[in-house]
Amino acid sequence: MAEITKDVILEYVKNEYLEEGDDRKVDFDTPLISGGIVDSFSMVSLKVFLETKYNIQIPDAKASPEAFDSVNNIIALLGEFGVK
Amino acid sequence: MKPYEEVLKSFSFDISKEELGIKDGDVFNIGEICTDRICRMGKGSKLALIWEGFTGEEKKYTFDDMRQLTNSIAKFLRDDLGIKPGERVCLFMDKVPELYFGFLGVLKMGAIVQPLFSAFGPESLQTRLEDATTSAIFTQKKHLPKVRNILKDLPELKHIIVVDDDGSKPLKEKEIAFHMDKAERVDKFAIYPSKAETPSVLHYTSGTTGKPKGAQHVHNSIISQYITAKYVLDLHDDDIYWCTADPGWVTGTSYGIIGAWSNGATQCVLDAGFKAETWYKFIEKNKISVWYSAPTAIRALMKEGTEAVKKFDLSCLRHLASVGEPLNAEAVIWSQEAFGKMFHDTFWQTETGCIVVSNYPGMKIKPGSMGKPFPGITATVVDLKTFVPIEKKGIVGMIALEPGWPSMIRTYWNNETTYKSKFQNGWYLCGDRASIDEEGYFWFVGRDDDVINTGGHLVGPFEIESALLEHPKVAESAVVGKPDPINMEVVKAFITLKPGIEPDKMLELEIMNFVRKKLSALAMPQEIEFVDSLPKTRSGKIMRRVLRAKEWGEEIGDISTLENDM
Numbered sequence: 001m002a003e004i005t006k007d008v009i010l011e012y013v014k015n016e017y018l019e020e021g022d023d024r025k026v027d028f029d030t031p032l033i034s035g036g037i038v039d040s041f042s043m044v045s046l047k048v049f050l051e052t053k054y055n056i057q058i059p060d061a062k063a064s065p066e067a068f069d070s071v072n073n074i075i076a077l078l079g080e081f082g083v084k
Numbered sequence: 085m086k087p088y089e090e091v092l093k094s095f096s097f098d099i100s101k102e103e104l105g106i107k108d109g110d111v112f113n114i115g116e117i118c119t120d121r122i123c124r125m126g127k128g129s130k131l132a133l134i135w136e137g138f139t140g141e142e143k144k145y146t147f148d149d150m151r152q153l154t155n156s157i158a159k160f161l162r163d164d165l166g167i168k169p170g171e172r173v174c175l176f177m178d179k180v181p182e183l184y185f186g187f188l189g190v191l192k193m194g195a196i197v198q199p200l201f202s203a204f205g206p207e208s209l210q211t212r213l214e215d216a217t218t219s220a221i222f223t224q225k226k227h228l229p230k231v232r233n234i235l236k237d238l239p240e241l242k243h244i245i246v247v248d249d250d251g252s253k254p255l256k257e258k259e260i261a262f263h264m265d266k267a268e269r270v271d272k273f274a275i276y277p278s279k280a281e282t283p284s285v286l287h288y289t290s291g292t293t294g295k296p297k298g299a300q301h302v303h304n305s306i307i308s309q310y311i312t313a314k315y316v317l318d319l320h321d322d323d324i325y326w327c328t329a330d331p332g333w334v335t336g337t338s339y340g341i342i343g344a345w346s347n348g349a350t351q352c353v354l355d356a357g358f359k360a361e362t363w364y365k366f367i368e369k370n371k372i373s374v375w376y377s378a379p380t381a382i383r384a385l386m387k388e389g390t391e392a393v394k395k396f397d398l399s400c401l402r403h404l405a406s407v408g409e410p411l412n413a414e415a416v417i418w419s420q421e422a423f424g425k426m427f428h429d430t431f432w433q434t435e436t437g438c439i440v441v442s443n444y445p446g447m448k449i450k451p452g453s454m455g456k457p458f459p460g461i462t463a464t465v466v467d468l469k470t471f472v473p474i475e476k477k478g479i480v481g482m483i484a485l486e487p488g489w490p491s492m493i494r495t496y497w498n499n500e501t502t503y504k505s506k507f508q509n510g511w512y513l514c515g516d517r518a519s520i521d522e523e524g525y526f527w528f529v530g531r532d533d534d535v536i537n538t539g540g541h542l543v544g545p546f547e548i549e550s551a552l553l554e555h556p557k558v559a560e561s562a563v564v565g566k567p568d569p570i571n572m573e574v575v576k577a578f579i580t581l582k583p584g585i586e587p588d589k590m591l592e593l594e595i596m597n598f599v600r601k602k603l604s605a606l607a608m609p610q611e612i613e614f615v616d617s618l619p620k621t622r623s624g625k626i627m628r629r630v631l632r633a634k635e636w637g638e639e640i641g642d643i644s645t646l647e648n649d650m
Contacts, residue, residue: 016597021253022226034359035138036178039203040384041539041605045596052589065359065384 010071012049017042028072033065043068050074056081085318088444088456095459097490100311104346111277114284114306115158115192118345119151120275131350134324134370135181138356143181143265147348150185155270157189160262165243167220169194169276172286174213174221175331176200176231179355182247182264183331186222187341191284191303194276195219198286198298201332202227207551207602210234211295212288213241216497222262224248232256280304286497287334289434290535290544298497299334299434305491306342308438312458313343316430317374318403318445326352326367327376333541334434335407338491339376343438349374360388364396371400378408380539382415382427383570393422403445405430408540409572410528413452429454431483431526433514434542435506437491441483441526454518454526462486464511465518468532471509480519480529484511534628536565538573541606545628548609551602552577555595557585562618564632566611577609578618578631587614 006028014026017038024037032038038046047063050056058081067077105121106112122128128148135143145153161167173190175197177183183199190197198216200209202224209230213221220243223231231244235258242258249261278284285301313319317339325344329335344351352370356362358381367375385392404419404427411429419427428443431454441463443455457463464473465481474481485492487507496503506513517529536543545563552561560580565573579595581587592612600608619630633640 019226019229021229023252024226031138031357031359034357034362036355036357038357039605040358041608041610042600044610045593045600045608048589048593048596052593064387065357069359 006071006075008053009050009074013038013046013071016045016049028075029070031069032071033069038068040065050078054078054081054083056083085315085445088447088459091315091444092459097307097311097460100307100490104306104310106307109279111279112303112306113191113275113278114303114342114346115154115188115190116275117306117310118188118342119147119154122147122345122348123151125348127348130348132345133181133184134350134352136352136354136356136366137180145181145185147345150188150345152269152271153185153264153267154188154192155273156267157186157262157264158193158273158275159270160267161190161195161220162193165220165245165260167193167195167243170196170283171219172196172198172216174198174200174216174218176202176204176209176221176223176227177247178202178224178226179330179353180224180247181353182222184341184353185264186247187331187337188345191278192273192275194278194282196283196286196300198288199331199333199337200288201330201604201606203606204230204332204604205600205602206230206233208547208604208607210237211547212298213238215288215295216286216298219243220245222247225250228259278303281494283494285337287337287434289334290542290547291502291533293544293546294502296544296547297499297502299493300495300497301437301491302494305338305437306346308489308491309338309343310346312439312442313339313347313349316428316439316442316444316458317343317376317405319344319347319349319374321348323349323373323402324352324371324400325349325374325376326354326370326372328354328378328381329376329407329540334437335376335378335540338437358384360385360392361395364393364398367398367401368396373400373402374405375401375403376405376407377427378540379406379411379415379429380408380571382406382411382419385422386415386418387570390418390422398423401425404428405442407432407439409537410452410454416449416451426451431455431516431528433516435493435512436485436489436514437493438489440485440489450521450525452527453521454528456524456526461489463526465520465526466509466511466513468517471511471513473511474520477522478519480517482532483514483516483518483526485514486510487512534564534632536563536573536575538565538568538575538606539571543575543607547603548575548577548599548607551599551607552579552595554602555598557581557591558595559583560618560626562626562628562631563609564628564635566635568610574610575607576611576613576635578613578615580615580617
């Protein structure tokens with residue numbers, strides 16, 4: 001099983017979803033969905049990234065706004081798929 | 085509130101004019117009606133806006149604050165920047181107070197306000213600013229790079245107004261800071277003497293082909309927006325109202341600004357992403373009584389279950405309404421179970437400017453139905469070929485309206501030909517199909533074109549296909565709507581790749597992000613299917629309907645012109 005690097009996910013979120021010049025501080029607990037950084041439509045691309053990166057399939061039922069709402073929540077979700 | 089049947093007998097839009105104090109030929113201005121007029125009615129100290137940001141920060145403004153601040157914005161545009169009446173001023177911001185007051189400020193000085201969804205990428209933004217030859221744009225620091233990226237191609241854009249500049253980075257050419265809350269409050273401003281037919285708002289909407297079209301409205305629209313907000317949304321003087329729509333789209337302006345404030349209602353705005361708990365907390369905290377939301381949001385709340393609702397005291401809710409795409413029967417029934425109230429579905433579109441078919445308060449709700457025409461609106465369904473009204477009940481036709489209601493668009497910006505094509509046999513054609521039952525209720529069936537309704541927003545396949553073709557590995561593409569339990573439809577792209585390119589998951593992600601950054605997250609395909617070829621007519625035109633039918637499990641229909649099998 002692939003090894004999670006929290007920093008990899010955080011960097012991906014910053015690079016992909018923050019506008020160039022958007023200097024908001026994003027850390028492991030920053031609300032991504034409810035904070036408006038990743039909208040509900042973009043969540044699909046984040047899901048595809050995680051599935052590709054960690055070679056897993058996340059069922060739609062598990063891909064809730066809550067589960068994707070922070071890097072720490074995402075780490076917890078990935079843990080359910082044996083990614084540590 | 086009088087029963088629907090009774091209102092139907094005696095209604096005329098003159099009732100609205102009388103209540104707003106407007107006579108034929110009068111000078112009147114939406115900006116003035118929503119602010120100064122409410123203050124003259126003795127409600128200056130009443131709260132107009134309760135705003136909350138995603139960090140929990142809160143701001144409150146009274147109607148008198150709003151009157152003065154909209155004057156400040158109007159004066160800044162007219163006197164400091166030299167913007168002339170009729171010029172286009174774009175609002176490209178998140179749901180911050182400056183967006184709401186900017187809208188009314190632009191109208192007060194006579195310019196045309198062009199609100200655009202702040203999640204648009206540079207290409208979507210450029211298309212719309214170019215078409216409107218926009219003179220000025222209000223934006224935030226976070227969106228400034230998108231404007232800078234396209235500035236060289238927009239010679240008409242003279243001013244970029246940054247509402248939250250903190251001086252940390254120097255502003256560039258054409259950029260100017262404007263801090264609304266710190267600006268000098270202007271008590272008296274000579275409001276532009278607009279009349280009924282003076283252009284007011286330019287909302288861009290997507291079509292099947294070509295670039296998005298600018299639906300142009302006039303100040304007269306307030307006659308419809310005021311009375312429909314009062315009758316259909318059932319706004320009372322003591323209501324606390326929440327319209328969840330973004331003013332980048334028409335619901336956010338017709339009912340998130342004009343309808344609400346012309347009625348003197350206190351309005352709440354939450355500038356944060358979707359989260360059920362945050363929404364419920366917001367309703368409870370602000371004691372929201374009238375809630376106008378969208379089926380996508382309602383279905384997302386439904387997914388969280390009634391248990392999530394029970395944690396909050398939502399007894400403040402008095403009336404619930406919905407718009408964007410058809411509200412399915414299950415969601416209506418669930419809302420009764422969860423909130424003790426049914427959501428009242430409403431139907432209208434950018435071009436109509438106001439609600440035209442609705443589940444009127446007090447009327448028997450048939451879950452899943454769009455309801456009945458608003459009094460004063462003549463609506464029917466017409467035959468798809470002859471455009472003659474279908475008399476027989478239950479037969480599907482295209483929704484058609486008798487032209488002439490006050491908020492009907494007056495044209496598409498620079499596109500009178502397309503505007504004229506919307507009228508056939510004396511009817512305005514909505515582009516949506518429905519049937520009417522024995523009791524006069526309308527039942528939505530679907531779009532009559534290839535436009536995708538995702539989460540209540542219309543997305544044109546052509547714009548997405550054009551963007552996809554700009555990706556270096558894409559040879560051809562076709563974009564259709566695919567059924568989705570939350571968003572009704574989502575964007576699905578069928579793609580053929582250039583020779584030697586192999587499809588894989590990384591490429592799928594790369595293409596998704598490419599479209600998202602270029603156009604918007606709404607336009608990003610939620611699913612990509614790589615295919616060897618696309619179905620085409622013998623003349624080489626891609627047959628989207630074949631792909632769409634496949635996604636929806638429908639009959640493909642006539643494929644005699646199909647050149648190849650998929």
